[in-house]
Amino acid sequence: MTGSSLQRLIGVAVAATAATAALMSPAAAATPAATATTAVTAAAAADVDHATWQNDCRAVMAEALPYLKERIAGAAAGEKQAIVFDIDNTTLETDFGFSYPSPANAPVLDVARYAQDHGVALFFVTARPDIIKSVTDYNLKHVGYQVSGLYVRSFVDLFKDVAAYKTAQRKAVEAKGYTIIANIGNSATDLSGGHAEKTYKLPDYDGQLS
Numbered sequence: 001m002t003g004s005s006l007q008r009l010i011g012v013a014v015a016a017t018a019a020t021a022a023l024m025s026p027a028a029a030a031t032p033a034a035t036a037t038t039a040v041t042a043a044a045a046a047d048v049d050h051a052t053w054q055n056d057c058r059a060v061m062a063e064a065l066p067y068l069k070e071r072i073a074g075a076a077a078g079e080k081q082a083i084v085f086d087i088d089n090t091t092l093e094t095d096f097g098f099s100y101p102s103p104a105n106a107p108v109l110d111v112a113r114y115a116q117d118h119g120v121a122l123f124f125v126t127a128r129p130d131i132i133k134s135v136t137d138y139n140l141k142h143v144g145y146q147v148s149g150l151y152v153r154s155f156v157d158l159f160k161d162v163a164a165y166k167t168a169q170r171k172a173v174e175a176k177g178y179t180i181i182a183n184i185g186n187s188a189t190d191l192s193g194g195h196a197e198k199t200y201k202l203p204d205y206d207g208q209l210s
């Protein structure tokens with residue numbers, strides 16, 4: 001996520017919190033309903049156009065889907081299967097123009113839908129800070145993901161190495177009894193550290209996409 005996207009999302013989170021507070025106050029009747037929806041067109045953060053990015057993502061997901069179909073069909077009795085996803089530029093379009101809610105990254109949503117329709121739990125592990133947890137949770141569900149768990153960074157986590165933080169969250173998913181059959185992200189820090197049977201790397205174009 002670009003810095004400006006993060007700042008805008010924090011603004012959305014603050015506005016949503018203020019709207020909730022207004023609804024709970026006696027003065028609510030006099031307060032116009034706040035809207036958390038904004039749509040701002042911005043230049044892409046990367047030197048790649050949207051169509052190229054989508055084609056590149058689709059190619060990676062075309063490798064993931066046959067594996068997942070076979071792995072899901074071959075689940076052991078009682079096995080609880082999970083997939084872990086990054087959010088920015090993985091499950092959601094983030095750096096191709098800011099909007100809230102952000103659109104899904106369509107090739108990834110297609111794979112996620114197959115998995116969730118076949119009993120696989122989806123967990124989302126993001127470097128986003130916890131101030132935007134509720135708007136992120138809403139965004140994921142709004143575009144069609146079934147969220148079994150959403151891990152955001154606490155204040156203390158912000159000072160930790162991102163890869164180590166993300167690995168710790170996968171361990172937490174395993175501690176709930178899940179087998180992580182795939183970990184899907186677009187940055188190396190999403191995927192290092194193990195604790196997944198397979199990893200699938202979407203493009204980040206040398207770090208241009210968060």
Ligand SMILES: [Mg+2]
Nearest residue numbers: 086088089210
């Ligand atoms: Mg990302």
